[in-house]
Amino acid sequence: MGFSVIAVPVVIGVVACLLAPETAQKMRTGITPLVYFIANPLLMVTVVADTDVRAVAGIYTPLALALALISAAVFTLYGVLARRSRAQIAVGAMSASYANAGNMGVPIALYVVGSTAPVVAVLLAQLLFLAPLYITVFGLIRGAESGETSARRRAGTIVRSVLNPITLGVVVGAVLSLARWRPPEMLWEPVTMIGQSSIPLMLLAFGIALAQQRPFAERSAIGDDVVGIFCKLAVMPVAAWVLGGPVFGLSGAELLGVVAMGALPTAQNVFIFAAHHGMPTTTAKDITFATSVLSLPAVMLAAWLLGA
Template identity: 60%
Template sequence: MEGILLGFAVVAVLMTTGAVTAAWRPRRAEVIQQGATPLVYYITNPCLMIILVADTDVRVVAGLFAPLALAIALLTGLCFALFGLLARRAKRDIAVGAMASSYVNAGNIGAPVALYMVGSTAPVVAVLLAQLLVLAPLYLVIFGLIASADGDDVSGSSRGRTILRSLFNPVTLGVLVGSVISLVGEVPPAFLWQPITMIGEASIPLMLIIFGMALWKEKPFRSREHLAESLVSTLCKAAVMPLIAWVLAGPIFGLSGTDLLGVVAMAALPTAQNVYIFGLQHGMPTSVPKDVIFASSFLALPVTLLAAWLLTM
């Protein structure tokens, strides 16, 4: 329980730091946000992925649990996409809303939650592999194609370049490098590994501070135009995704005990700040991700505690 509370407290303090900075020095905060966003996207986040994945046995977690995490996320995203199609929302709103509904904050909160609730980081690594090797490239390709279609150049060659650029984005490359290191079983020399580790460890606080600044600048749930999308995406993230996780992992795949709890707990995690960073970097609407990240950060703790209580009775 202490580890769960610690993970959520870290997020709250760092987001508050960003919000206080934006309130105290709004112009400075805007400059910081504009400079730090590409820094996180191109440098610190890929290094974080390298050190996280390299420190695990990808052979173990890539069996049942990674495909299961992928199926849970895809089904949840499809639930929001169905709403978006029925409500005749714009392609950009559907794409970013689906990602906000299904892309969890495994890299920060997931590790302490998995460790203290399940006693192993395997569930969180499985989610990371599913998200960073499949989900992130998938959504980035979709974002890129939408942005390309809305621009002047929509030729086949332009779309091909967009897909390749999205597939080989910095985050995915970081996961691939980390996977190779894990499979080889030996990290690079210390004079290389230590700087990579230091850069990677800077990613999470930077992401959270950037998001805190964004929250102060544009308060959550203020956009009436996207209020319905924000509410539906929050419902998908906080309630639908854990329920899908329980149905797939329990009755369908027959998991029980700590294995089942680990899968459900990972699905109950809040939306990752990466969704905001990815959307911002690709010119997608960001009001829905901000709303869902904010709301799910508060709802995740009671949902996680409820899941732990129900599955350990």
Template identity: 40%
Template sequence: MQGVLQGFTIVLILIGLGLAVSVFLPRQREAIAKGLTPLIFYITNPALMFILLSGTDLRAVIGVFAPIALITAVLTGGLYALLARVIFKTPGSRLPAAAMSTSYVNAGNIGVPLALYAVGSTSPVVSVLIAQLLIIAPVYLCIFALTSRKNRESQVNQHLGMTILKSIANPVTIATFIGAVFSLLGWTLPEVLHSPIQMLGDASIPLLLMAFGMALYGQRPLSDKALRPEIYLATFFKVLFMPILAWVAAHLVFGLEGVELLGVVIMAALPTAQNVLLFSQQFKLNVSIPREVILTSTLLTIPVVLLATFLLG
């Protein structure tokens, strides 16, 4: 419990610092945000992903943790889509992004520091990153592309294949793939190259959390009353159903216990990743549900993770 509290305290301090920048430096806020976003996306986050994966025993992670992450995400998103379609008659233009918001977690921003400080191992978060970046995200992007084709006014239709390729082949995914290759083949970089890349990767977490805190400024949750039932259902699936399903898969199916089990549940309880919103916007899909679920799941993550830690001991 102490490790979880320490991890959350560190995370909240950095998020609060980003929020404070938006409040006390309103004139500089836009310039700082514009500078942080490309720096994180193109440099520090890819460096972090490479360092994490290249230094992890992927054979052990892929054998247990990655299948759990994949099964949990697929079942969560699929069951939500089925219920939303049956109960709320959610239109196809809104359903894929909403389903992704229930099953695609913020492993890069919040998962890494929580795994390090609360669990003491990066294996759970690396498994989620592998499942999301190399399997789940490409599948959702293909679904997004097919959905967007139904809208004749969408500009994505003109260059569908290129749009999918650009979405999948982003710097983070490429760095993840290269790090996985290094790990599987047992390669290592010379120290003169490894050290600066690691320094850039170490800077990614605080910058990510500060940028996330800045993005929270001025948001008003649940402003659209008509969509509240769908938002509540999606938030329930993300915040409660996904961690419970992860516990079932990890404990009852794969037999995990102790810290390993806690790590899997905490990763599943993470809030929705902001990438869901970015992907949805790129394919001209309705982003009403993802935008709300990102915020509500972020606010509810702390009590859920603390409860999971207390229950799992």
């Protein structure tokens, strides 16, 4: 079900682009800022507010953050050695470490562990730490490319990047969670409805992008794609098994849940973030597509190896 929820909207986007390419391009151009500034921040408010932040911020969130940073570091090392541009390294590192926890993580966590704690921890690590970090890096790179050299301008770029709409949505949701308060239903229900539109809209935009440029069509990006896929589906789950067991003391279903979260595919958010900030999107698109296809076998292999 988690995979079909991803696949069907993407296919609809592809079909729309094939039937009406010019209209589909206009739709994609409009979807990106709509999701970035309105739908996704409201989704973060509702998701985090409905989560017990205190309960999941202990062992799982630091582990999820460590796994993402390890995978990003491996890709960054490759990018430096391969002499890729700063923009290519930044987008590749995010593609190799930012998981599709919202769609795929919830059903997998429920089936594997019987609890959403591991996936909520991934969401918190990504939304509170990784998203602001990558958006700040994107902003600094874009500023440097446009000639921003003064310390004041760089500081302004950092502040604007950290105070991005998605992070602000997470902060508002965390405050509501900690206060254990919900706005009136007549306000909360429309906010939830708009927030829930974020994921299908992102998937439609991703499908349109796939139709406009086939995956792995740019040969110069193949090396980056392969390394990013390897980091996402091999480095992260193996690191989860090593750190989750000996270091954090997890075992059984809990350890399998962490490993499964490590094997989740790359989130479509990476494509949206990169496109919005003017970063190269080819690697993000290719890695997201490939990991979405290969993630299920990776999760099943992890379950078999760990004796589930």
